[in-house]
Amino acid sequence: MGKVTKYFHSNIFNKSFEYHLLKPDHPINDANILYVQDGNDYLELGEFEEAYRSCELASMTNWIIIFIHPGTSEERWQSYHHKGQLFNKYIDFMYEEFMPSVEQELDVKRISKKGLLGDSLAANISLHIAARKPEHWTHLLLQSAAIMKQDIACIAGLKEAIPWNVYQTVGIYEDEFVSPITNERLFIYTRNRELHEVFQRKKVNVHFSEMAENHLWEFWKRDLPSALLFFLKS
Template sequence: MNLIKKRITSNYCNREFEVHLLSAANEFKEEADILYVQDGGDYLELGEFEEAFKELSIQYPEQARNLIAVLISPGTSEERWQSYNRKGEEFDNYLFFFTEELMPKLEAEFNAKIVKRGLLGDSLGANISLNIAMRNPEIWTHLLLQSAAVSKEDLQELRKKEKLHWNVYQTVGIFEDEFVSTISNERLYITTLNKEMYCIFKDKQVNIKYVEKEEHHLWDFWRRNLPEALDFFAAGQYENIPDEHNCN
């Protein structure tokens, strides 16, 4: 495994971001699959991302040769909320940083044809992942959303989109409506809004795997679920996934 730490300056956000690049290969030849990970530091420390990535490279050695994970840390809890939440003062600036500064810089350095381009995030990290994808829907192939802390406004933006050619892995705990944000002190109704988001995805003909678990809004849940989410990305496009949840 190759783990490289970089610091990237954003003119939009007027600060630096810590970024980790994780790959199984030393270099790419002609093609690459890129997974952008929000809350990168937490995924490495709390989510055991590197361990899950190693297991993935053993299970899918051919795919792992072309796979690189870009793990972006948002800063402090307050900076995270301001960047990842639609109500945050840095929300638009973070979207510009991600799409106009971070991605072009790194993908130019990779110097490879991007075959799969995905986003992974937990809670508000999943929310900003969704919003990044909605900015340029045509360039994204995969979304991996763990307990996405979306709002009604985010879902309204999703409804405005036409048919989306995405592969989505969406998971949520059935007890997550209980969660209250430590920043805003709001109950986020995560389970309820994830069910609603799933139905919007189905309406947009998204290729989706939706998983509900008897879990709360905790890193322990996302850590244990991470290998399944990464497997969805590495295994390629899923077709005709059974619809086991009723949207009527």
Template sequence: MTSTILERQINFYILQPETPPNETINVLYVQDGDDYLKIGKIQECFEQLLNDHPSKAENLSIILVPPGNSIERYNFYHPEGSSHEQYLKFFYNELIPEIEKIFAGKRKRIQRQGLLGDSLGGAVSLSLCCRAPEKWTHLILQSAAFSPKNRQEAKAVHDLKNIKIYQLVGKKEDSFVSPISNEPLYILTNNREMRKVLATKQVDVTYIEEDEEHLWVFWQRDLPRALSYFLNN
């Protein structure tokens, strides 16, 4: 699709069964769509879920949204990125209406609607959720690279208690250095702090720490559990 807001082409992908059997579907928007497809093996994970749990997975539609190159990604995803506000507007004013139009044309009704993201993709997923929490039922965060501004966003939201959050982080992630800013991101510490903020909001959070680093192999291994969380909770 062509985004007027971002002034560029956005090539999103939809993963779903060839013919979803039910009228009701569950939609999961995925940041870093290309990476989840190529490195995270999300299509293979989805196909395995369809094989193992067809009654649940056959109602799932996954929207993969690639951000562009690493600089564009930073500017879209980071709260202080030069195009961050435009990206949030694009998501709500252009992308979601386009997806809703596609499913309405197939006479599908959306029941659950979630966001999935890793690292900065997790941070922007939280930003999107905080802008319009009533739009979402689930937030799936894999090693989200939160900044203090993300905590401020969460604190400022009046009501998040109807959203179920899956929050995964590795115990070795504080040492990860951003390739853009060349500064450590203290991902473990910031996730622990975000967990405290969410606790004050009475949010249903499934929080998991594992002895892992900030690597795709960690998120790929976790993906079946994360997708199952979206389908079953």
């Protein structure tokens, strides 16, 4: 399992995105694919490769993990927040350009599991990517999703049955977090409890945990092995 760095030129954005792949060196017939938003942060701050090696994933030979990053902090907010000017464009980019191209290049015959992993606003965009075409996804791994009532309403408005396995974790002190971009208090803990209630009403298979944590990468790094094991076992 080796990491490969590549570049993808988007016509939608008229720019190139750097992305990374963790995948086996041999061909894969039946793959489990995980798309990681905030990909560079997960590799550097979240120490994703260390988390991967620390759990049972290291013995799996059919996993492909794709790390994509939106750019600067400003580009991230514009792409990942539903009020951002690039929000819908980013979802279009994922479905119309990036995912089809990457999966064609991977040349796998079958995808058994297909998931999204994200922290904070990266969890929000993961939620909305999945909501665009719910049937395309089996797993969502959401760490401290920075969501608002409009985002929750989007999920509540989906058809009754959503075929997802969801790992949702949040810190009980995260209502205090204030966005460095908008200076808004985001009430992340409260909103995640509301989203969890929607998941339950939709009969989603959801693993929800509240921890005595703040909105910090140290929290998500410690939690990451559990999220990956959920993807492996559910």
